Amino acid sequence: MEPPDATFTLAYLVFAFCFVFTPNEFRSAGVTVQNLFSSWLGSEEVGFVQYQVRRTSVTLLVHSALPLGYYAGMCIAAPEKNLAYFTLASAGWQAFLALSLCLQLLSWGLILYWSRRQWSNHPISRALQAHATPQRAGWGVVATSINTEFRRIDKFATGAPGARVIVTDTWLLKVTTYHVHVAQQTDTHLTVTDSRQHHMSPDSATPTQILTLRVASINPAVKPFDIRLMSTEYSELREKLHAPIRRATNVVIHQTISELFLDTFKAQAQLNQPYLLPSEMEVEACIGCMQVPAGTKLIRHCCEEGSDSDSECRQCFCRPMWCLSCLGRWFASRQDQERPETWLASCVPCPTCRSKFCILDVCLVG
């Protein structure tokens, strides 16, 4: 039996971690700062900037109170430590409580400092102040412009809740847990610096490619920051964004599901048992593209020989005729385009003899 204080410590650590980094399960259960304080935070639609100023301030206060919460919980979980009576507690716990109180007081002090002169010391207000011009005097005018544009339904918005990306007619915003990065589109240029491919798998139903874009501004007061989005959202971003986007030379962007799927298809085929070409057979060029040798052969691997399985696959007796890319494109083209999550598991007819095959039956010619 674990002592109750160790159990509590572990549980509290997990809770604190999840509360700060809010995985989806926590989010759907509503255990987020936004949800718990929603009545005080007001509506993001009505005043986006004011909402974010309040939200980041409350987030800081709540997160900095987590160590105090731990101490309070330990008072109950481990009564033998006498934590409820400060003078009886051990020196280590006294120091912990003192530090936790300091942390909480410091964050209150910081919030008080931010809130002076109608929150003009807040980091978000300062980020907006960087965009004040003679025509747009003061950060309040910038805030009004952002609030107005945020209410429009044609804004581009994407990203995980801890790193949302919002593009309005004039502005590019990145909303993180403690801050909002602001760049004005006309001052900005973007560079696609990285792309990361996630193959289709049982956990993620659709293949995805995550792009990282660096946002840099000619305004020296705006620090460069990174935004992330899925490659399938890239064209939508380009439509909304008037700023130039450069692409680092080694980054390839796959904008459609079929293009993304091709990588998954190829990776899966590499895992299958290769087909050893009989010595008298010669490989011809792929009849789809005529560019590369036909490198695939369909062999029914998905079910055991002779077993009565409900697989629709049939043995194909065609010689190698297609390259892997052409076969992958064929495979993708025969799928339900609306339901990419079904693609990996489905069967399609061989392009030549129409015997059905699935992704497990695609063998590379060895």
Ligand SMILES: [Zn+2]
């Ligand atoms: Zn081909």
Ligand SMILES: [Zn+2]
């Ligand atoms: Zn065939």
Ligand SMILES: [Zn+2]
């Ligand atoms: Zn099969």
